[in-house]
Each structure stands twice: as C-alpha cells, then as structure tokens.
Amino acid sequence: MTFLPCSVFHACRAASTLSSLILGLAVCGFVASSAQSAPNQAQRYPEEKALPLNPLDKEDKAVAERLARSDRRVRELVGEANVRLVLVQLVALKPESASESARPVRHAEVVLFQPQGEVGARALVNLASSAVEQVARMDGSQVPMTTDDLAEAFQLALRDEEVLKILGPAAKSYQVQSMLLTGVATPAENSVTGLRIRSSDEHDPCFKHRCLQLAFRRGRDFLSGPMIIADLTAKRVYVERKKQQ
C-alpha cells in the first residue's frame, strides 16, 4: 500500500473533466509507482556525519581519543603520563547479523603508545554509544611510527657528532616533515623524513628495536651519504656506510 503525497492527492481531486481525470490518474500512477521504490533509496540521514563510514572529523577524533585515554584498561596498559597518540581511524566493523537491514555502527580505532615502556594499546571505540568496546595490548614493534618518532629520532641524530659532520652547517635548519603535505617542496626547504626499518639479522639491534632511518631533503633532492639510523629503543644512532660506497 502506498500513500500519495498530499499535493498529488489535491491535484488528483482537482481534475474536473473526464480526460483530465484520466490524465491525472496516469500521473498519480506514475508517482505511486515511483513512491513504491522509495523506501530503500529515500532513507534520510540529516546529519551526514552520522553515516558510519564517512570519515572521522576533528570532533569524532577528539571524542574517541578522550574515551580511549580515560578507559581503565588502557590506563593499565600505557599509564597516563607521556602517552602518545599514534592514530585515530575509522573502523569499518561488520555487524554481527548479515541481514540487509543490519548496518555498521560508527567505530574508531585509537592506538596509544607509551615510549618509556615501549608498549601500546589499541582501543575500539563505539562512537554511537561512546563506549570503549575492546582494548588490546600492542608490543612496541607492532605500533606504527609517527612524526613524534621522527622528531625524537632527529633529536637523537642531532646529538651525534658524526651526523652533525655529515649535515654540516645546515644541520639545525632541517624541519621534521609534517603529516600534512600541502604543496611542492621548494628548493630552499630543508626537511627530514624517515622510513621504518627492521633487520632480518637477529644480532642486529633493529631486529627487535624500533628503528627509523632518517633522510634529509633540500627541496626535491635528498642528501646522499651514509645511512643514519636512529634506534629509538636504545636511544642510539648508527651511521652505516654501505659497501658499494
């Protein structure tokens, strides 16, 4: 059964002649059959933000981080002081039911990292109910690296005499590359970036430690030379020259 919109109903009533009534019936029939297909497509969600797979906005991220940081299980894992935010991301979590009416609920994954203990916590936050649904421990080796790690690695490197020698007078002019790239690098810009590195040699500290190789950039070009590797676990810097050099 389909109910017609009022305006259409009045338009139908207004048809006074027989032919115009028939025409009106035809139009009504068209509108009615259109309306029959409407329930599936005409779901209106006034707040687009509420759609579960729309990207998280700043407010969502702040809420998810606050809920995660205040969760008892998370605090037991990483504590409260000097805890770094690694990521807040949307999680496309499947509903338990596979029926057509089952819809995903807006969730965020929050990863926090305690650099002193090198331990992380992953929290699954239900943004619809403002609840932390799951918490899992992460080893330091599992926690992704961010600009915080890069900044720390760069500071370690700046305390190393060999690195200062390699970088020369421009050493202090390098800036940590932001997570937000906004344009083409200009030749005058000096920036430092990094790549996560893992050794396959179990005798190498970077087999288990959190290690980051630094790369120094001037505009589009990268400084050549030995590999500068910051071991964030051991708080050391290794300068390695490859054989072919």
Added chain:
Amino acid sequence: MKVAFIRQLLFLLLVEMVLSGLASAQTPPPWMPCSGANLVDRSFPTAGPEVTHWRLCWETVPGNGLLIHWAYFRKSPTANWLFLLWDARLSEIFVPYHSGSPRYYDVEYMFPLTPVGPQDCPAAVGGTVFGGNVCKEVHDRGLMWKQDGSGRRGEELVLWSALAAAWYNYVIEWAFRDDGVFMGRVGATSSNAPGFPWETHMHNPMWRLDVDLNGWPNDSVALGTHIEPLPGPSATDTEPLFSVEAGLPWDPHAFNSLNVTDKFLKNGKGDQTAYQLIPLPTGGLSRHQEAFTQQDFWVTHYNWTEMSAKDLLSYTTPPEPVADTDVVLWYKGSIHHHPRDEDGEMENNYWHGVALVMWTGFMFKPHNLFDRTPFYP
C-alpha cells in the same frame, strides 16, 4: 465521439503504463554508509542508456592511503545490486634491498598522502580532485571487444592517491570498469634511495581484500588451476576449495586465480557466479626470507584486527575454517627496481631525479555474473 474518447482513454492508459514502467524498471540504489565526495556513484556508459552501475565509498588514512569500502555493482538497471567489497586496502609495502639491508616497511610509518592537483589529475582526462589528495578519473579504457568490422570501447572509473613515503611515492589506484571488473594497482615512483641510489631492490605491495560477494556470509574460495601434463596434448582445469586458512604460491603455468563464490549467487542461466582474483605481475613475483613474502596468495577468515600483512603467518596459525563463511583475500605483488641512468644523478652530494612509475597489480573479474555480455548487440 465515442470512438475518439476510447482512443484518448487507451492513449492515456498507455502513457500511464509507460511512465509506471520507467519508474519501476530501475532497481533502487542501496543504502550507503557514506555521503558527499566519499560516495561514488557511476553508471556506464557515460553517454546513452545505462547498462552497468557502481556505488562505493572511499576514505583516506595515513599509512594505508586510499581505502575502498562497501562497493556494490549492478549488472543491469533492473538487476539487484550485488554487494562485492567490504574493504580493500594496501596492507603493507615491503622493500628489501639486494645487499640484505635495509629492509623497509613503508606502511608502518604513518606516511601522509601527497598533494594532487590539476597538473596530475586534469579535467581533460575526466579528472576531479577531492580534498587536495585524491583523484577521480572517468574515462575511456581502450577496446572492449572487436569483431571484424564492428567493435566497442570500454570505460572505467579510477580513484587514486599517492603515499609520500620518504623519498618514494606510491601511487595507490583502484579501478572500477564498466564490465564489472575491479582492479588494484600500485605504482612506485619518485627518488631512488639517496645513500645508495644504484642498489637494486624490490617493492612488494600487499593488498588485503575483504571480499563479501553477495554479502559477507556464505563465501568460499577455490584455487583456479590449469594442469597440462607434458608430454601430451590435453589439459584440465580444477578448482580445489580452501577448507582452512592458508597461503599459496601463484604459478604462472597453472594460471592460478582465487575464485570467490557465494553459495546462493547464480546468474539467470543458473550458473554459479564467481569473482576471480587474477594477478597482473610486471616481470615476476619475489620471494624473500620473511615468511609472509613466501606465498603470493593468502586466504583468511575475517577478523577486523588482522590488517597487517607481515603477521599473516600468525593469523593463519592454527588455521581456521574458511569454507562457506566470511573470507579475506591477500595478494602480494612485486616491483623489481633495477636503477637506471634515467632515474637521476648525483648533484653536489644530493640525489636529483625521479624514477618513472613502475606498476604491479591485480584484476578481480566476474565469471558467470552476466548471462551474456550486455555490451554486445
């Protein structure tokens, strides 16, 4: 007078029938969990009456880059929308150098996306830039079929963005074709390693594809296998099912594919519908000492926490059943980068230059989805 009235009545009834038919012919679009620029709705062909249609969501995140969520395909305006993908993403890019060190994990650093603008996503190729770092292109994809004097060209929708991974850029591309094919590619480009720009290395992108054919339960995966014993003239094709989670090598001589089926999904002829993951390697597929690189295909049971390709061995130990359930496919491609003079040169102790894009990827192709191709008269 009476005859004229009857004629008028019949004409109007005909009009009503046509209008009603038009209104009810198209299957209504399904509810989508995204909106705005993150919702892509594209019918094909781009000109003329609609034949096929894609609806999907996308999102960008640091690290993994451009993700696809919740993708539907409709094979004709009156057909049901087919749910195809819950989530498709690049899980890891593993980059070992030939000397044994370094060995980079390029997705494990939360790299940002590069800017994208009209210079690399021009409107002239059907490009639209979203958010300054995602390009959507809708364009011709070349010949679809040819038969003597007649033929037809195909079209596709492509979404791409590029990860700024230190001195490298990785172009992450997803293509949705008019014929129901879905493709993933990664292109490695930008600068060679500044300290050792001439050392050969491998870029291994690993994709995680949460395929939910016709919804997420009831899916199974078979290994498409071609067998041609030699010497001898004959060949056979088999499709052994994965009963439990496992990793397997791709054998180019066996034309291996991962064939996903849903036990309730058949076409109008009653034939079982499948979607086939077909590798599209450029040159070859690598092996390294890390266990997760020693297989090309993996099939796992869905688990939202299992997102990291380097942990595949632990995800599959002990192996869980994967028949008639919710499955996830993984595929590793390889780009063998043997540096060449064209890549750049050293200028005053700085590496200056760019390596042109080198691609690898896969195709996810329907098999017995249509009763016949709708693009042939």
